[in-house]
Amino acid sequence: GAGVSQSPSNKVTEKGKDVELRCDPISGHTALYWYRQSLGQGLEFLIYFQGNSAPDKSGLPSDRFSAERTGGSVSTLTIQRTQQEDSAVYLCASSPDSRGCTFGSGTRLTVV
Amino acid sequence: RKEVEQDPGPFNVPEGATVAFNCTYSNSASQSFFWYRQDCRKEPKLLMSVYSSGNEDGRFTAQLNRASQYISLLIRDSKLSDSATYLCVVNPNNNDMRFGAGTRLTVKP
Numbered sequence: 001g002a003g004v005s006q007s008p009s010n011k012v013t014e015k016g017k018d019v020e021l022r023c024d025p026i027s028g029h030t031a032l033y034w035y036r037q038s039l040g041q042g043l044e045f046l047i048y049f050q051g052n053s054a055p056d057k058s059g060l061p062s063d064r065f066s067a068e069r070t071g072g073s074v075s076t077l078t079i080q081r082t083q084q085e086d087s088a089v090y091l092c093a094s095s096p097d098s099r100g101c102t103f104g105s106g107t108r109l110t111v112v
Numbered sequence: 113r114k115e116v117e118q119d120p121g122p123f124n125v126p127e128g129a130t131v132a133f134n135c136t137y138s139n140s141a142s143q144s145f146f147w148y149r150q151d152c153r154k155e156p157k158l159l160m161s162v163y164s165s166g167n168e169d170g171r172f173t174a175q176l177n178r179a180s181q182y183i184s185l186l187i188r189d190s191k192l193s194d195s196a197t198y199l200c201v202v203n204p205n206n207n208d209m210r211f212g213a214g215t216r217l218t219v220k221p
Contacts, residue, residue: 089209104211
């Protein structure tokens with residue numbers, strides 16, 4: 001389809017393990033965003049990629065979180081040594097410009 | 113089929129127009145519904161929660177139609193500053209959230 005694709009849709013992992021979440025943005029969209037929705041919380045901004053510029057990492061909650069975007073397209077969000085408080089829905093969005101995003105369906109991460 | 117579906121738009125409307133978006137959901141047991149305004153990069157802003165038939169806040173009205181399983185967002189007298197992506201979020205149970213893809217609105221002078 002033509003939308004933003006995220007995989008996996010659900011991930012259950014053991015505490016302490018590393019996880020990788022993938023986002024395939026809409027082709028041609030130069031901007032890519034990661035957010036998360038924790039239980040009982042609002043949507044929280046994590047990181048923003050715009051073209052070839054250095055990403056805005058100001059929302060990453062700790063140094064266990066990192067993200068990269070290869071070739072200006074696919075992005076991977078990596079969480080190292082997962083903790084139970086990392087359990088959330090991780091949402092990706094892409095945009096062709098500075099306004100108007102298209103969101104993926106999210107990856108539900110459960111750390112047990 | 114996605115669990116929550118929105119018309120991606122873009123909706124391009126003149127200033128002062130009334131515009132409405134729909135969001136359909138597949139889980140008939142869903143109990144709560146939310147519209148967020150997203151300017152991208154910034155924290156999405158909760159615009160309105162819908163728990164029963166609807167909610168109104170100034171120029172914004174949200175309505176819930178359980179029989180047809182959709183919620184709508186109506187914006188009256190649209191302003192240039194209303195230009196944003198409007199994200200529909202559905203809570204099928206207390207421990208889960210489902211997201212639409214967002215509807216992009218551009219209000220032009």
